[in-house]
Amino acid sequence: MTAAFEPWNETRGAEIIAEHANQEGATLVILHAIQEAFGYVPEAAIPMVAQALNLSRAEVHGVFTFYHDFRHKPAGRHVLKLCRAEACQAAGGDVLAARAEAKLGVSLGSTTPDHRVTLEPIYCLGLCATAPSAMLDGRLIGRLDQNRLDALVAEAQR
Amino acid sequence: MSLRLFVSRDAGAIAVGADEVALALVQAAATRGVAIEIVRTGSRGMYWLEPLVEVATPQGRIAFGPVTEADVPSLLDALASNTPHLLRLGATDEIPWLKRQTRLTFARCGVIDPRSLDDYRAHGGYKGFERAVSLGPDAILNEVTASGLRGRGGAGFPTGIKWKTVAQAKADRKFIVCNADEGDSGTFADRMIMEGDPFLVIEGMTIAGLTVGATEGYIYIRSEYPHAVEAMNAAIAAAKRGGYLGDKIGGSTSSFDLEVRVGAGAYVCGEETSLLESLEGRRGIVRAKPPLPAHHGLFGKPTVINNVLSFAAAPFILAEGAKAYADFGMGRSRGTMPIQLAGNIRHGGLFETAFGATLGELVDDIGGGTFTGRPVRAVQVGGPLGAYFPRALFDTPFDYEAFAARDGLIGHGGIVVFDDSVDMRKQARFAMEFCAIESCGKCTPCRIGSTRGVETIEKIINGERVAENLALVEDLCNTMKFGSLCALGGFTPYPVLSALKHFREDFVPAPSTLQAAE
Ligand SMILES: Cc1cc2nc3c(=O)[nH]c(=O)nc-3n(C[C@H](O)[C@H](O)[C@H](O)COP(=O)(O)O)c2cc1C
Ligand code: SF4
Ligand code: FES
Numbered sequence: 001m002t003a004a005f006e007p008w009n010e011t012r013g014a015e016i017i018a019e020h021a022n023q024e025g026a027t028l029v030i031l032h033a034i035q036e037a038f039g040y041v042p043e044a045a046i047p048m049v050a051q052a053l054n055l056s057r058a059e060v061h062g063v064f065t066f067y068h069d070f071r072h073k074p075a076g077r078h079v080l081k082l083c084r085a086e087a088c089q090a091a092g093g094d095v096l097a098a099r100a101e102a103k104l105g106v107s108l109g110s111t112t113p114d115h116r117v118t119l120e121p122i123y124c125l126g127l128c129a130t131a132p133s134a135m136l137d138g139r140l141i142g143r144l145d146q147n148r149l150d151a152l153v154a155e156a157q158r
Numbered sequence: 159m160s161l162r163l164f165v166s167r168d169a170g171a172i173a174v175g176a177d178e179v180a181l182a183l184v185q186a187a188a189t190r191g192v193a194i195e196i197v198r199t200g201s202r203g204m205y206w207l208e209p210l211v212e213v214a215t216p217q218g219r220i221a222f223g224p225v226t227e228a229d230v231p232s233l234l235d236a237l238a239s240n241t242p243h244l245l246r247l248g249a250t251d252e253i254p255w256l257k258r259q260t261r262l263t264f265a266r267c268g269v270i271d272p273r274s275l276d277d278y279r280a281h282g283g284y285k286g287f288e289r290a291v292s293l294g295p296d297a298i299l300n301e302v303t304a305s306g307l308r309g310r311g312g313a314g315f316p317t318g319i320k321w322k323t324v325a326q327a328k329a330d331r332k333f334i335v336c337n338a339d340e341g342d343s344g345t346f347a348d349r350m351i352m353e354g355d356p357f358l359v360i361e362g363m364t365i366a367g368l369t370v371g372a373t374e375g376y377i378y379i380r381s382e383y384p385h386a387v388e389a390m391n392a393a394i395a396a397a398k399r400g401g402y403l404g405d406k407i408g409g410s411t412s413s414f415d416l417e418v419r420v421g422a423g424a425y426v427c428g429e430e431t432s433l434l435e436s437l438e439g440r441r442g443i444v445r446a447k448p449p450l451p452a453h454h455g456l457f458g459k460p461t462v463i464n465n466v467l468s469f470a471a472a473p474f475i476l477a478e479g480a481k482a483y484a485d486f487g488m489g490r491s492r493g494t495m496p497i498q499l500a501g502n503i504r505h506g507g508l509f510e511t512a513f514g515a516t517l518g519e520l521v522d523d524i525g526g527g528t529f530t531g532r533p534v535r536a537v538q539v540g541g542p543l544g545a546y547f548p549r550a551l552f553d554t555p556f557d558y559e560a561f562a563a564r565d566g567l568i569g570h571g572g573i574v575v576f577d578d579s580v581d582m583r584k585q586a587r588f589a590m591e592f593c594a595i596e597s598c599g600k601c602t603p604c605r606i607g608s609t610r611g612v613e614t615i616e617k618i619i620n621g622e623r624v625a626e627n628l629a630l631v632e633d634l635c636n637t638m639k640f641g642s643l644c645a646l647g648g649f650t651p652y653p654v655l656s657a658l659k660h661f662r663e664d665f666v667p668a669p670s671t672l673q674a675a676e
Pocket of ligand 2: 426444596597598599600601602604605642643644645646647648
């Protein structure tokens, strides 16, 4: 399952911003909504958010860059997140992360050159009793082992 | 008669195939012409048995697990014809791992349909709220204080005192904020209760609102928990429809409303003032205290901010009385703690029990040792800012003060188990690295010190001037401890120093002369 994102479109962006702008403390809410629609937060959206919320461009940019979730550019067609926190380390996560990197030929935090897969670290999915854990495009996977990881990587590369 | 089955919709169960099992049950039932009804519950917390399938019988629920898709046809045949099955675990309530617990907060989790307000009410839901309404704010405060409840987010601050401070503050608006950022590795109790018994969180926050005179609340949930976000939103909508949120809630004269806000992948936003900044739409930079959030919190207004489990304990305390809660526990740690057993563990999951069980009991006896079957070498208690304990400290009782006395903390109640293949240098390095990644940047010792820490530990790993660099790390830890505004920089030294102290042999290779003498 690939999340289908719309291409950036200013009118659509303005609509999304207007939809949430009257909430208190709306900056994160809006950035999330933009990313949900377009798959990332386009540079052009930042001044629009600033204007709608009566903030400076620098303030909104500061918020955007502070949080790990917000993307500067579109991710690959599939996003594979591997949990790199302690409970998953204890259950063999280090070896699996290295294996995923080797299979995909990229390191955690980057996208394959063919733009199919973005491989990312995540710090705990709350599945620590069935570690190691992963998430492929929003789908949760527990008790990851070599076979399951290989299947996930293959699925992501399709 | 139709078979009534229960399959968890908890994210941890879904991650190991609960959705596929539920679907396979529906399909197998259709081909066999067996009438079934599947209730998607929360999880019982026995994750090594997930996907768990339960069936209602006149004698109570019978459990089967762990069930795979391939097991479904034979399981359904056994259920329909009432014949034995290999995966049968017996009556769920009699499973020793569940029976040994004292489930006050998690009593309904895994039992009820988390989407159903009626089911919640039928299982004692809103009893605490009703008693709270009849008691009024002062008497509620007395109950919460007398229960001895301490904040379950990590710091263990008395909840009654916090609520009283906000109750006494004068303001045109007050807020109730639920900290559902649960960033600690090895913890998932907040997630489980939000997914498995979301009305409990709503009821607890509503009671807090009644007590302090707040009519608005926010639940700040980390973005890594989409299932919890969905569950809380569904429950809030149902509570609104049922008259338990909004104006004149539950037939009282009070109003209370709630909204979910989603974090954006910053660990530090679990720190309460950082969380408030984030809720206000800003960078999650930690605020200096004072002023306390109780006086000057969200949007500058008096604010109760508590962990999910702190709110979730309130309905029981109000319904059954402070004493019923305080009767459990030891010393100044009263009541129960939902302990989370995680990492390399055989019987991982949620174990709610009175304070006082020893670490050894929890890890070896209840947790069943490691999943890999190798010896347990180290456990990290209390998340990424918690200390690593060796087996030599397994007599430590699970209690705030007992852990503090041994330079550790219980934090949010997570225990992460490592077997003897662990390299403690790597764990110490990771503690520093995590601090560097997640630092809000306000204090130099945290922001820069953590990066220096990573570099220095790397030198130790590479065998460069080990003694000198170990002294440097210790020195750095002291600077971080005393020069950091919040516990991210201030407590990162705990895992690092505990690794150095209890697992010295990993850092300093045994001198060859000694080896030769042996
Ligand atoms: C870096 C850091 C992260 C924290 N993360 C959380 C968290 O995820 N959840 C939580 O409830 N408290 C967390 N806390 C503790 C909160 O600051 C605060 O003590 C808590 O929300 C108070 O609620 P309580 O009294 O009910 O525990 C964190 C603290 C620090 C310093
Ligand atoms: S200790 Fe670190 S996270 Fe905490 S306020 Fe200072 S810089 Fe921010
Ligand atoms: S540490 Fe990996 S899921 Fe919690």
